[in-house]
Amino acid sequence: MTPITSIEDLELIYGEAVPRSLSKVTTHITPHYRTWIEASRFVVLSTVGPEGTDGSPRGDDGAVVEIADDKTLLLPDWFGNNRIDSLRNIVRDNRVSLMFMAPSSTNVVRVNGTALVTVDEATRRRFEKKGKLPRTVIAITIGEMYFQCAKALMRSELWKGAIDDQKLPTAGDFIKERDALFDGKTYDETYAEYAKPRMW
Structure with missing residues (x-):
């Protein structure tokens, strides 16, 4: 370049x-x-x-x-x-x-x-x-x-429709990619609960 x-x-x-x-x-x-x-x-x-x-x-x-x-x-x-x-x-x-x-x-x-x-x-x-x-x-x-x-x-078209979440890696997937023994599925479930408005 x-x-x-x-x-x-x-x-x-x-x-x-x-x-x-x-x-x-x-x-x-x-x-x-x-x-x-x-x-x-x-x-x-x-x-x-x-x-x-x-x-x-x-x-x-x-x-x-x-x-x-x-x-x-x-x-x-x-x-x-x-x-x-x-x-x-x-x-x-x-x-x-x-x-x-x-x-x-x-x-x-x-x-x-x-x-x-x-x-x-x-x-x-x-x-x-x-x-x-x-x-x-x-x-x-x-x-x-x-x-x-x-x-x-x-x-x-940022606000038009939504990308299929199943096609995108989750937070748990990103971590598991760096740590094969990590339980990404449980992490994602816990994170989804934690991220609700009551998180403060």
């Missing part, structure tokens, strides 16, 4: 950005963005650290983040597998990006900014569910935000 090694060469291939793609950018949450984000139950959190990059899916049974003010988003970190890759990265390099999706919408909302991880009791209590609190909360300060053109989701 022949790599492109300069911005000048890259720009020769693509030309100038479409003006509307630049003018749509905002540095704070507007009323329309508030409505959209409050409807989103899923976001991909992207971080960067000394070991490389990380993209982490985050979901909830309601809004995936809370809007603290027009520049700040709060993302609770519920109990998981304790890899804490994203949190490790944020502690060492506070740059983050988020990609919000909402069921059936072909638009995507993107946020670029900075973040910190807090164990502040009052902040954690904002997310209390059935007496449970998240271990920490990620507070994101918005640098810029904008909606993404719908072409990608329309082209992929």
